[in-house]
Amino acid sequence: MTKKLYIKTWGCQMNVYDSKKMADILASLGYRAVDEPDDADLMILNTCHIREKATEKVFSDLGRLRSHKEAKAEKGEPALIAVAGCVAQAEGDVILDRAKYVDMVFGPQVYHKLPEMILQATGGQRVVNTDFPPESKFDELPVDAEAQGPSAFVSIQEGCDKFCTFCVVPYTRGAEYSRPAAQIIDEIKRQADMGAKEIMLLGQNVNAYHGAGADGSTWNLARLIAAVADVSGIERIRYMTSHPRDMDDELIAAHGDLPALMPFLHLPVQSGSDRILDLMNRKHTAAFYFDIIARLRAARPDIAFSSDFIVGFPGETDEDHEATMEMVRKIGFSSCYSFKYSPRPGTPGAAMGGIVSEKIKDERLYALQDLLMQQQRDYNSSFIGSVQPVLFDRRGNKGNGQLLGKTPYMQSVYVDDAPERLFGQTVNVRIEKAFQNGMSGTVDTTETILTNTSTPNKKAEAA
Numbered sequence: 001m002t003k004k005l006y007i008k009t010w011g012c013q014m015n016v017y018d019s020k021k022m023a024d025i026l027a028s029l030g031y032r033a034v035d036e037p038d039d040a041d042l043m044i045l046n047t048c049h050i051r052e053k054a055t056e057k058v059f060s061d062l063g064r065l066r067s068h069k070e071a072k073a074e075k076g077e078p079a080l081i082a083v084a085g086c087v088a089q090a091e092g093d094v095i096l097d098r099a100k101y102v103d104m105v106f107g108p109q110v111y112h113k114l115p116e117m118i119l120q121a122t123g124g125q126r127v128v129n130t131d132f133p134p135e136s137k138f139d140e141l142p143v144d145a146e147a148q149g150p151s152a153f154v155s156i157q158e159g160c161d162k163f164c165t166f167c168v169v170p171y172t173r174g175a176e177y178s179r180p181a182a183q184i185i186d187e188i189k190r191q192a193d194m195g196a197k198e199i200m201l202l203g204q205n206v207n208a209y210h211g212a213g214a215d216g217s218t219w220n221l222a223r224l225i226a227a228v229a230d231v232s233g234i235e236r237i238r239y240m241t242s243h244p245r246d247m248d249d250e251l252i253a254a255h256g257d258l259p260a261l262m263p264f265l266h267l268p269v270q271s272g273s274d275r276i277l278d279l280m281n282r283k284h285t286a287a288f289y290f291d292i293i294a295r296l297r298a299a300r301p302d303i304a305f306s307s308d309f310i311v312g313f314p315g316e317t318d319e320d321h322e323a324t325m326e327m328v329r330k331i332g333f334s335s336c337y338s339f340k341y342s343p344r345p346g347t348p349g350a351a352m353g354g355i356v357s358e359k360i361k362d363e364r365l366y367a368l369q370d371l372l373m374q375q376q377r378d379y380n381s382s383f384i385g386s387v388q389p390v391l392f393d394r395r396g397n398k399g400n401g402q403l404l405g406k407t408p409y410m411q412s413v414y415v416d417d418a419p420e421r422l423f424g425q426t427v428n429v430r431i432e433k434a435f436q437n438g439m440s441g442t443v444d445t446t447e448t449i450l451t452n453t454s455t456p457n458k459k460a461e462a463a
């Protein structure tokens with residue numbers, strides 16, 4: 001008999017990827033994914049601990065799952081509740097203590113142990129597993145069972161050794177680990193065989209990748225990307241999330257040399273002030289970041305940048321904030337994420353003096369977001385009238401044949417009344433309208449279906 005599996009996922013793409021992997025393992029135990037928790041036999045919350053109130057959100061959702069579990073129990077059917085992900089890793093014991101109806105709590109490194117954990121929980125034990133086991137879960141997880149679609153995520157690296165003072169990742173995800181290249185390429189080949197045209201290489205600190213290469217040497221990210229570009233059917237390659245310190249010369253050069261490497265980079269900087277960058281233990285200055293941006297633009301003049309910013313880090317003054325604003329004005333981003341600093345228990349930042357008031361954090365965030373949103377609108381508007389290759393990877397839900405996809409620069413584009421056969425294809429789209437978060441257009445009259453179209457233009461001047 002098939003059992004019903006409900007997974008709710010918070011946070012980054014790594015968690016989305018992990019949830020897919022959990023669903024794959026559980027499929028082999030007879031679980032089928034459902035969209036709602038009612039009547040589910042196993043409910044998993046895959047949690048994120050990176051920003052504020054994470055734990056409270058988990059408890060509020062757990063309350064809801066509890067009522068489903070109780071309703072099922074009244075019918076004489078057991079149901080299991082599990083908390084996975086980084087909140088589980090950081091606060092496993094607290095969860096078991098506060099929520100007696102939770103059956104399993106486990107961190108991101110032990111998903112391959114799900115079958116035995118479920119067996120224990122079914123036998124009435126409460127399971128807590130926040131180990132960092134010596135074996136890699138990647139060696140143990142089943143190979144991709146299902147096609148991800150035209151755009152596929154592949155995790156290549158996990159954990160982080162950087163220890164930025166605001167961040168929980170080094171504590172919840174552990175030390176840096178890179179998957180062997182052969183394993184990654186195999187996974188990508190399988191996805192390509194099932195129709196993937198775009199690969200997003202994922203990792204918490206992805207450009208620190210240093211995995212065992214297919215030829216016995218250690219490969220860096222540039223070398224791995226070159227191998228991915230050789231996989232038949234793969235047209236587009238992206239990677240996320242990178243640290244400025246790990247943008248090495250080869251990786252920068254790859255942006256100019258490899259047409260499949262898309263002209264977009266998410267490169268978090270967090271602050272434009274050297275004093276704050278130092279307090280954050282970012283291991284780079286503002287000048288270092290400007291230099292990386294200039295070198296990437298020299299290699300690939302049309303490259304677009306996005307970033308992450310934190311306002312109101314302890315000790316941040318008006319001058320520090322102005323340095324961040326000035327950096328944004330100078331660089332010009334295509335899209336960005338920005339956050340108010342919130343102390344994460346156990347991180348060095350949480351013990352720092354010079355706390356910035358909520359009011360000032362709000363003001364700074366408002367000013368920064370105003371500027372970033374203006375830049376994003378301007379960037380999208382600059383595409384009106386141009387023709388862009390769009391990989392259609394989603395169907396709209398309006399029932400009018402809407403297809404959605406991405407430009408090489410990571411902008412979302414939708415086209416109404418598009419022929420269904422264009423789904424999964426890279427198609428020329430004439431951009432007609434621009435919005436805050438994307439653009440719309442019509443399929444270019446020639447309706448060209450393209451294969452690799454993104455050509456690095458090495459002769460053009462840097463912007």
Ligand code: 5AD
Nearest residue numbers: 050166167268308309339340341342
């Ligand atoms: N407070 C606010 N923002 C944070 N981030 C990480 N930790 C914190 C924190 N304690 C942001 C950073 C990071 C992004 C994923 O989340 O900007 O790059």
Ligand code: SF4
Nearest residue numbers: 160162163164167169
């Ligand atoms: Fe966190 Fe990224 Fe810093 Fe690592 S590099 S500690 S993941 S913010």
